[in-house]
Amino acid sequence: MSLPPLDPQDEIRRRQKSRAVVMALILGALVILFYAISIAKMT
Template identity: 90%
Template sequence: MNPLPDDEIRRRQRSRALVMALLLGALVILFYAISIAKMA
């Protein structure tokens, strides 16, 4: 089993970080919307 090249590892890390950032942003928007709805 040969190891992956460094650029492939970096690309996977970058795509995983992008997905995590999008999920975190979606959670923030969801909590914001819920708190606005509870105040109204």
């Protein structure tokens, strides 16, 4: 039994979604880091 061919649009959306999730996590981490740096510089 052969697998159905992968729709390129589905694959593009899957990759875009995974990249968007990773970018959101990185931006969230940077917000926390910049906040921590600001506190560290003030003290």
